């Protein structure tokens with residue numbers, strides 16, 4: 626693993642499926658020759674696209690849940706897939722890269738106290754050597770997301786809101802101190818009033834814990850607000866990439882303009898985000914600058 630290597634590199638990555646069944650169906654590329662680089666310094670990289678554009682397939686390849694049909698993905702200069710000798714082993718991979726999924730209610734069983742997930746993550750990933758260490762680690766990561774072990778102890782998923790559960794998912798993902806979190810539509814099932822607090826939490830984690838995020842979303846508004854880099858995905862391809870202000874203030878592709886226009890009330894959402902940002906009065910300079918760039922604010 627080299628210190629100078631980018632965190633993640635995708636080179637000409639494709640994933641082919643068959644439409645109409647695995648054998649007789651017609652092959653099509655869900656992800657088509659995608660390349661991008663995530664630099665070593667912590668940041669939020671968003672991939673934005675409509676349903677079916679290939680975002681989840683791409684995320685699942687980064688999470689090693691799906692094999693690419695072609696191309697190469699490297700993490701800190703080492704192969705994620707294939708059988709080569711430089712392939713990162715499973716334990717190391719799971720310490721470096723953690724997922725957050727869309728539906729927090731599906732991420733946990735209804736029959737286990739929720740703290741068991743955090744403790745078993747710490748023990749399975751060998752970042753805690755005893756139950757006491759696992760509890761201490763769980764408490765520390767829960768505190769970093771605004772909760773504590775005391776608050777969740779002995780409780781089951783039905784005793785939490787979607788927003789609280791998603792915070793617990795984030796705490797679980799932070800247990801091994803990962804370098805990268807892949808968050809696939811992490812706020813789309815969270816109550817609208819809590820969405821921004823989760824999005825703000827991601828930014829806080831980038832700054833305070835040095836974790837990068839790949840943020841997968843159909844919601845241009847939160848991507849614009851949160852990201853350092855945005856890539857727009859359409860029909861399996863990344864069609865434009867850059868800083869959020871560049872992409873949304875000067876979109877170069879008709880599809881990006883259509884995506885902006887297709888989101889109902891996107892202008893109001895941006896003003897609403899700016900209002901929420903002011904209410905939170907975050908000391909984080911990235912957020913101050915994000916709110917400055919929101920249309921309708923100065």
Ligand SMILES: Nc1ncnc2c1ncn2[C@@H]1O[C@H](COP(=O)(O)OP(=O)(O)OP(=O)(O)O)[C@@H](O)[C@H]1O
Pocket residue numbers: 642643655674675676677678679680681682683
């Ligand atoms: N296992 C699979 N077998 C066959 N086709 C698949 C499979 N997984 C995804 N697809 C197809 O690949 C395309 C991209 O799907 P994907 O889920 O990656 O898109 P997405 O942008 O994440 O959309 P959504 O937000 O609706 O999940 C879709 O046409 C989907 O039907």
